[in-house]
Amino acid sequence: MNNYHVKSQKKLTRQLLKILLPFGLLSIIIVWIGVPILYALLWSFVNPEFPWSYPDPFPKNLSLFQWEYVFKYTTIVKSIGNSFLLAFVTTIVCFILALPTAYALGRRKLKGSEFFKIIMLLPMVFPGMAMGLFLGRMLHGMGVSGTYLGVVMVHTLVSLPYMLRILVVNFESMPQDLIDAASNLGAGNWVKFKEVYLPMILPGLVAGAMFTFITSMEEFNLTFIVGAPDITTIPTVLYSYLGENFLRTRASVVSLILLIPNLILLIVAERKIKTEYMGAALGKM
């Protein structure tokens, strides 16, 4: 009898836990992620006539002043344009460079392909600042420092591993019988590429493009060194408000500008991208 009682009580606690645990976790996640973003949002709407200072938990008055100021009087519009242009071009260059290599690594049984798969992670491991400084020295020697070409070159370097890894996984997972069937039906190389490979590459391309786009958008160290002084992107503008002279309200506006495209891409990624590509990009080795 007693034993039964204990057992049912245990069952009850477990059921209670099953309901409470998700809610507990949800509130932790909201505090962990929601509060910082909400705070930045509040800061970006602070009215400079009514400063928000220590004992007040919330700003006294909200206005659009900071947003208007940043868009009217700073270089942000040009930097946003630069960021998107660089990310777009970088993504295309990465795709063109990665496609043949990923095909070779994913579909051909090359000797030492495991070694090459590790080699392509090098830019992710090499210290960004060191690469910026000393690659910057070389690019300076080549005369491309401070030009779009130079920045695209370094952005491609840091984004390429993502595109490569995802496309390799993509090529590896293609069913061989489909390709064989196309060959048996007499398809030439071009037709095979257009009708068989290309449709199957598309999901990997979308996933890879997303990661290269994000990597390029948020790349700071190398842009900061190689792009200076002419090429400014959203991160370098943000750094100018966060570094030596800290301007919180303006920094919050720029932070949000940088955050929004990433969050949109994340939502798209969640819907469209298979988990295996996510894993490939995030370093499942």
Next chain:
Amino acid sequence: MMKRRKFEWGYLLLIPGIGYIVFFVIASLYIMVAQSFGFYNYTGSSEFSLTFWQNVFTRTFFDDLWFSFRTALLTALVSIVICYPLSLLMQKIPGRKTFLSILKIPMFVPALVASFLIVNIIDYHGIINIVLVKLGFIEEPLRLRNDPAGIGALVVQIWKNVPFQMIIMYSAIEAVRKDVKDAAANLGANRFAILKEIILPITLPSALVAVIMVFIRTFNDFAISKTAGPYYPTSISNLMYLHAYTFGDWNTSACIGVMMMVTSIVFVSFYTYISKKIAD
């Protein structure tokens, strides 16, 4: 004959992708090492010299190296301690896919923005200080941002890296095959035993990767410790930057870069060696 020709063609295809990476990485490495010995100067003469190596090991250098190392190690270990149990818990919760998607947000937040978001929270009049003062735990707000102990930078790093490790660990734990767990349960193993004898050893390599990746990312960090970290010591990346741009001393900067790579490689090899020993 035919086969042989195809073989070589495959290697040629590696050039655009792998070749691009190898070329630039080797070039950076080469210029870094060459500059540390006095070559490739922007101004003045370039000749072989050991003076930069003789003068690089200063007090500041070791303080900064230790700061970066400590922050990286603490971030990697604290993050894995937070996210391993969380990943275990997540396996059974309804709506876990949604939780995981929300948890991914910090990964998509650029380092500078992450730093700024957290700095707002832990600052003098951030919400943490206000709540602590209102609840009466402290009388004066604490200095958490740019604090000498580097707690600010640590918090930012953990905030950004927990989700990253979480994705790796969650899928690693999820991938432990159910039949293996069932077999253990049939043989009379309780939950704790299953965790200790099966899940833990199987997921150890993933945990190893997660820790190494976070360690390297944090150790190489410039932006976060520059904005949220202490003024002294700063990160080793920042010291390198300062030497190059503020002092115009590129050769010493190159020496620091070389030491940074060496430290990273030594740590990763050591850690891998230890973990393999434990796994065996």
